[in-house]
Amino acid sequence: MSDSDDGFLRVSDVSKWYGDEQVLHDVSFEMSRGDVTVLIGPSGSGKSTMLRCVNRLAEAQEGSILLDGEEVLSPDLDVDDLRREVGMVFQGFNLFAHLSAVGNVALGPRRVLGLSEREARERAEAQLERVGLGDQLDSYPAELSGGQQQRVGIARALAMEPKLMLFDEPTSALDPELIGEVLEVMHGLVDEGMTMLVVTHEMSFAREVADEIVFLDDGRVVERGPPDQLFERPEKERTGRFLERIASHD
């Protein structure tokens, strides 16, 4: 847990509705640079929606999200500029199906950052090495295992050199034996000091690496705190019940 709150990411009273249904109720939490925050909660609790509000893939109607002092929710903000700096990893990988691993990772540097073809490819190769896929550069998504695809997904986000990484249930679509390789890459990023906001059901991972756990239920923050406190001595009964149920599934 970071000692000082530098206000790198400050989520305050964020609310969101889909039509008449309110899916987020005044959600607040903050992160410092280098922090790992894990959002947990039952499905439908709004974790993924909250995550997507941070890079504006979902639009929050109320509240404030300050990233590095800038208001993410401002209507004047250029969302493409925002997303250039905030990487995202999807549950379903969402690799570009027509591009090789290298093509997937190079597209952003080439088309968004304006690197030359060669620079973009070099950067992509370096990022794929970083996630342990130096030998699969020219493989197409369909030729890769789920774990490999997700590592390409991570490399694709890293290639933009983001200051914040969002992970939306990165291992939920994976066969159990493939989860380890993805978590290993994520562990590596934690060690490198990457600022990460993670939605996951991998409680042991959360416990190991999180500086703070935010427990969401029904679109509300039920409880948040350091993992030891949340896992060992949850203040709210609802938290305890959720963690018990998750644990019995492990």
Next chain:
Amino acid sequence: MAGATRPTTVRERVSDADVSAGRLLLVAAGVLFWGWLLVSWVNRWLGGVVVPVGDPLVAPGLVEGALASLPALATYASDAAFVVQLTPNLAQGTWLTVVITGVSLVVGFFLAVPLAVARVYGRFSAWLSLAYTELLRGTPLLAQLFVLYYGLNLGRYVPGALSGVFPRDVVWVAILGFTLNGAAYQAEYIRGAVESVDEGQITAGRAIGLSKVESIYHVVLPQALRYAIPSWTNEFVYLIKYSSLAAFITVPELYYRADQVASETFRYTLIFVVTGAMYLALVITASKLMERVDDRVAIPGLGAARER
């Protein structure tokens, strides 16, 4: 065929089992057909370097004599000579058929892609695109050609630079008509393919900072256009045959010339069987060509659904 991991497609299995004799026959027919056309065209452009302009490449008398000497084929000798006599005329008509189809298809494609994208991703533009498509698909193509040529008399407006490329300015009007009409049909095929691209693809594009338009251009279209190839080939094939409607606005293409000779000689069956065979040859060429393109741009795992 790319990728060893891809399961064998029906097409591949059939071609594996293909009797090489049948294949050889097809290739030979193709070489003969296109060889004849190309030599005829070049001969005409260069003012008769092979044979005098307007003459068949092979003398009809020669063919007639050769067939007459074979007892089994002797009864067809005079018909064959008649057909050979027609060949320069047919080759010249086929040139216009090929050009009208090719130009309309290519220009129509560049109209169809934005139309399709607008339909799927636009708001107001989606309505415009829909209106355009319904209008052009919902009214007879022949009526459209009549309006363009006889109604609006667009032949008058063909710019000087374009005039003279073809024997008649009306060819440009026909190309315009087929382009506008074909674009509507192509747009429908491409729209279907665009819709079949997973939504997560565009989300992933947006997430790395591509704008919506960039995501469509760099992510959605490269996939959608690959998906579209087999159904788009239908439009290619249709257009080859629909181009015969240009005859009704006096474009001297293949059908026009066949009809002209038939009404002069009353040998309708023979002439239209031969003409039909020529359209068939063009259609087979088109579908073989697009099969090639499809294989060439194939990406492992992409579009596997359509091959199932």
